[in-house]
Each structure stands twice: as C-alpha cells, then as structure tokens.
Amino acid sequence: MRRKVRRDDLLGTYVPGRSLLHRCPLALKAVLLLGLCITVMLIRDWQFSLAVLALTALASVVSGLRLHRWAASLRPLLFLVLLLGGYHLIFNGPARAASIVLSLLAVVSLSRLLISTTPLPRLIDGLVWLCTPLSWCGVNTERIGLAVSLMIRSVPWLFGCLGELRDAATARTIRANPVRLVTPATIATVHYAHQTGEALAARGLD
Structure with missing residues (x-):
C-alpha cells in the first residue's frame, strides 16, 4: 500500500471520472494546460502563480480528485521548494522567492x-x-511511445524499490544509509530491466 502511495505522489495517476476535464479532448486540454504553464513561466509573478495554483486546486476538487490528494501530490517537492525558496529568499528577497516557488508548484500542479x-x-x-x-525521417514513433511508457512505469517502480529497501533496513534496526542501499538497489534495478527486456522479446520487440 505504501508503495502505491509513493507512485501516486511521484508522477500522479489517472483517476476515473466524468468531469468536464475528464471528457475534454486531449488536444484541447493539453493546449490549455500547456498554455497556462508557459504563461506562468513567462510572467513569473507570485500573485499570478498563486492564482493559477488555487485554480488547479479548485479544478481538482471539481474533477473529483479531492483536495487532500492534490495537496499530497505536491509533497515530494517539499525539499526542492525549501531549497529554492531559501536560496532566493537570502539572495533575491521574498518577492523573488515566492515567485520561483509558486511558479514551480503551479506548473507541476x-x-x-x-x-x-x-x-x-x-x-x-x-x-x-x-x-x-519524425516518421518522415525514418523514426519509429511507436517505439518512442513505448520508451516513454516504460519510463513512466519504471521511475515510480525505482522509487518504490528504494522506499522498500529503506523500510526493510529500518525494520532491522539498521540505519538507512543511502550509500548502503546502492548495491541492493542496483541489483533489483538490473533484475527489473532483465525482466522487462524478456517480456518485450517475448512479444517480438527488441
């Protein structure tokens, strides 16, 4: 169960629903959201970014995603937010720090x-x-889709694996030193890669 939560928190997962956003065509939805992301990054105003962030929270609630799920999805950014916010607060002032942090949160949201x-x-x-x-240049676009799909599925798995290793070390009263997790994490990752490769080969993909 814990591993599933970490996956959701990392990249987000699809939540079935019948809201306007769920039924909106992908092209239109992508253009609107990408347009907002670009606007946020170009304007870089903390008030505008805060308004967009609040809008995404409202849209999440209206779409049935629940406010606590929306808030939990931003939790993995806490360390980065503190790091960036602290740096810009010291060297560029509170307005700049708020602009950077809120812009990042708005785009991710x-x-x-x-x-x-x-x-x-x-x-x-x-x-x-x-x-x-790209297919006009001989690029197999289906393979691009497959590669992206594998990446989306593999990255959360890797973070879940690291979490399980850390939990296992804690359960054995061993201090969860990141250096000690490198070897078992590498072995597990290589094993996962071999399994993935074998599954692809079995389906005629190389």
Missing part, C-alpha cells in the same frame, strides 16, 4: 492535473501523434 484526468494510453497515443512528423 497543472501537469499532474493533465495526468490525473487522462488515461495513460491516451497520453501515449497523443505523444505518438505529436511525433508523427
């Missing part, structure tokens, strides 16, 4: 809103369609 209201296969299909021009 917008991207998670897209992931939470769109099934992964639709996202991959949209990416493959977007890469269609």
